[in-house]
Amino acid sequence: MKVLSVNAGSSSLKFKMFEMPEEKVLVSGLFERIGIAGSCYTIKLNGEKITKEAVLNDHKDAVRILTLELINNHVIDSLDEIKAVGHRMVHGGDVYSSSVVITEDVKRKVRELIPLAPLHNPANLVGIEAFEQEIPSCVNVGVFDTAFHQTISEEAYLYSVPYSWYKDYGVRKYGFHGTSHQYVSWQMNKILGRSDTKLITCHIGNGGSISAILNGKCIDTSMGFTPNAGIMMGSRCGDIDASMLGYVMDKTGLSMKEVDNILNKESGLLGISGVSSDSRDIEKGIKEGNERCLLAQKMYVRRVIDYIAKYYVLLGGADAIIFTAGVGENSIEFRKQVLEGLKVLGVEIDLEANNTRGVLTKITTDDSKIACYVIPTDEELMIATETYKLV
Numbered sequence: 001m002k003v004l005s006v007n008a009g010s011s012s013l014k015f016k017m018f019e020m021p022e023e024k025v026l027v028s029g030l031f032e033r034i035g036i037a038g039s040c041y042t043i044k045l046n047g048e049k050i051t052k053e054a055v056l057n058d059h060k061d062a063v064r065i066l067t068l069e070l071i072n073n074h075v076i077d078s079l080d081e082i083k084a085v086g087h088r089m090v091h092g093g094d095v096y097s098s099s100v101v102i103t104e105d106v107k108r109k110v111r112e113l114i115p116l117a118p119l120h121n122p123a124n125l126v127g128i129e130a131f132e133q134e135i136p137s138c139v140n141v142g143v144f145d146t147a148f149h150q151t152i153s154e155e156a157y158l159y160s161v162p163y164s165w166y167k168d169y170g171v172r173k174y175g176f177h178g179t180s181h182q183y184v185s186w187q188m189n190k191i192l193g194r195s196d197t198k199l200i201t202c203h204i205g206n207g208g209s210i211s212a213i214l215n216g217k218c219i220d221t222s223m224g225f226t227p228n229a230g231i232m233m234g235s236r237c238g239d240i241d242a243s244m245l246g247y248v249m250d251k252t253g254l255s256m257k258e259v260d261n262i263l264n265k266e267s268g269l270l271g272i273s274g275v276s277s278d279s280r281d282i283e284k285g286i287k288e289g290n291e292r293c294l295l296a297q298k299m300y301v302r303r304v305i306d307y308i309a310k311y312y313v314l315l316g317g318a319d320a321i322i323f324t325a326g327v328g329e330n331s332i333e334f335r336k337q338v339l340e341g342l343k344v345l346g347v348e349i350d351l352e353a354n355n356t357r358g359v360l361t362k363i364t365t366d367d368s369k370i371a372c373y374v375i376p377t378d379e380e381l382m383i384a385t386e387t388y389k390l391v
């Protein structure tokens with residue numbers, strides 16, 4: 001069965017088509033600058049990458065061109081062959097704890113959740129409606145980034161603020177990157193050959209989050225009400241003392257919106273180093289003797305270790321720690337520093353095995369008390385798998 005995995009942003013649409021259940025990638029690509037001058041798209045097929053300019057007034061234009069390209073390149077003979085489209089949805093609130101076939105009622109609920117994800121949920125809905133109109137015969141499925149974290153208990157997802165904030169306004173931990181945590185924990189359980197496992201999954205990219213997963217179910221995660229909680233990130237601050245905000249606003253005269261923008265876009269590695277949000281630039285800065293880059297890296301590593309330690313205690317041990325996403329998959333130095341900081345738990349790094357980027361690898365020695373792995377994430381495949389299961 002041919003299944004499309006789609007991630008619609010406000011001006012972009014990323015796609016990957018799989019033959020399921022074989023998990024074979026047939027074609028992938030990206031439509032960019034939708035509704036903006038200079039729109040274009042890229043298609044990757046048979047190892048070849050083609051970029052073309054096109055008029056993309058809206059997401060429907062993108063889906064129409066996508067279907068034409070699929071037919072012209074003989075990926076499909078007719079649109080009926082696309083049985084299902086799985087959509088990456090950012091926020092399912094506490095309404096969706098698993099993936100769901102999209103109906104009018106689901107769209108209404110996702111619309112009601114817009115205040116919780118004002119940038120993402122509207123774009124996700126636009127993507128769904130484009131496919132509904134252009135390929136009416138296909139089934140659309142929503143795969144929520146928050147769903148995997150819905151198994152977290154009340155005592156972990158509530159903030160110690162007035163209970164009415166939760167009841168009246170939905171203020172609680174939701175967690176994000178759920179599809180990625182779900183995917184790597186699923187792969188890890190396959191490697192271990194069992195599902196009664198205690199796993200700590202570290203999705204460390206430009207954004208980053210860490211989850212504690214017991215027997216395949218998430219019991220805690222580091223992101224919160226928004227993605228700006230937990231560990232330090234590329235440009236997000238992660239956990240801070242909330243009461244510093246009023247103080248800084250008084251001192252600077254900045255508005256809440258301006259402060260929030262700084263906490264999301266000018267903090268983290270960027271805020272401390274003053275150089276970049278990209279860990280490659282931080283590592284380069286360290287080699288050049290930049291003290292602030294060194295400080296940023298120390299803080300970054302320390303906060304990851306803090307969360308792993310916290311989840312190790314929560315889980316009552318760990319069978320495996322998994323690193324994924326841009327930094328987790330590619331930064332040899334970052335992983336080395338984190339694992340060295342976990343030595344007290346009996347973690348023994350295999351320096352030679354750790355010397356790899358972007359491939360599935362066990363990076364600890366056989367006598368390490370906890371096995372640590374790099375598992376490249378594949379959110380598109382997770383979305384296709386969820387979609388295939390439902391359809």
Ligand code: AMP
Binds near residue numbers: 206326
């Ligand atoms: P993501 O958000 O998962 O796409 O991750 C993007 C981030 O991965 C970039 O901002 C970099 O900080 C990091 N990254 C990618 N490649 C490398 C590398 N070779 N070494 C260190 N960090 C990397």
